[in-house]
Amino acid sequence: MITRLESKELKRQSRRQLLKLAPVAALGAFAFLEVGDRLVAAGVRFSDWASGELFRSQHLAQTFSNSEVVPFTKFPYNGYDVLDPKVDLDKWTLTVEGDVRHPGEYTLAQVRALPKISQNTRHICVEGWDVIGSFGGARISDFLKLVGANTSARFLEVECADDYYESIDMASALHPQSLMCYEMYGAPLDRKHGAPLRLQMPTKLGYKQAKYLDTVRVTSVLKPDKTGYWEDQGYSWFGGL
């Protein structure tokens, strides 16, 4: 709609309208100055909170038929440091501590004795690649029952033989597809894939799926600078899919 204004009046109106954009200008300045780091840290915290709210504890990730699984040789080995930390598989035990009724050392046989789940699910890396793999193991929730864990605690922390460490929210740990994985493609985990035991959760990104498990701890408090190897360097902590 066209109106007729005095030139002075048009300038006055324009100036007033221009000022109303000040909040956007402030946003732009905030984004590209030094506060940028704090801004994005807050953004990631918000995203993690939203991710926790979006997570549905009984909603299953997609599963695939055997024909859709990539061949074993095309399932990448991925590690942050060494691919084989030389775990002594014969003497290996899993240390369980924290908010549990039966802390102590658990053998692989005890994990294998739990109901076995086999699933073909998509493994998604934060880098963007994905592979459909075949996994077998015991539900984390069954294992937590075995050790008498307080499942109203907030977190599950794990430490690994290669000094990797991770922590996950209890809701994701209790998800029916979250496994203590000891098999891939129907065979025992090989050393580079995390023998003898790793986490496998199709509702989490790859960096959450810690390998060569050494210690499991149930807790409600995380040390702020020790929430996960990559998380401590800036990756999203929730890392959920």
Added chain:
Amino acid sequence: MSNEDKNEKSDQERNPEDRKPEDRTEEKKQAAPEPEPVPVAAPSVVEKTEVKAGTAPDQEPDQPAEEAKRAELVRAAYEHPLPIRMTHWVHAISLFVMVTSGLRIFRAFPSFGPKIPEKVLLEVPKSLTLGGWLGGALQWHFTFMWLFAASGLLYVAYQVTSGHYRTVLFTPRDVPGVWPMARHYFFFGPKPAATGQYNPLQKLAYCSTIGFGLLSLLTGMVLYKPAQFSWLAFLFGGFHLTRIWHFAAMCGLLAFIPGHLIMVLLHGWSNFFSMLSGWKREPEYQE
């Protein structure tokens, strides 16, 4: 204006001291709120010119003087309401961040094929990217995605509820106007007459951009939460394919930007300034 009205007004102007103080404070209170730009501005200006004409209240206004005043007035249109300008600039900023950080994320696995064997599809120069490393880029991406989405939803909600969408929505009636406009821009054809705020080619460009924005948002939701939004992932053919759609949506948005910036440069300051102030001086179209 009837004679009676005019007399009443002039009475008040002649004897302002006769009025009680309470009356005057009341008048001040009423005058305090600033008038809204569009509906009120025009009449108030017209009134001002009448008063300035300086004719006695009981005489007819001096015709030539009135016309001279009218000639001094500037034709102007309030083209972009505040929500449109706000979301435009939030989008400009957040799209810049999303594209540059997105390209850094893409560098971590610059392929749409399998991980083994990995074939580099496109080497993105690091200088075009934001975030420094994958983790940093993800932080920018995961922060500005909320701004991008919120701004987009606000834009669409405002356009729909205000009815302002009619200025920009590309409809079947705009189809015949696209080619003449394209011929004018790209092949120096005759310039079609301007009939509204946007020409058919502009409407097509803006609306397709909104489409690409929506596609980037939906595919982004799938990439961020493929398990939670499994129905949406299914719609796009699964996580793996969705990564391609997400990239394609970015290409669509990027295709718009150079043309947009060149047009803004060609059309000059008044056109650019209208996206800051809302007002366009001397628009090409009538009405």
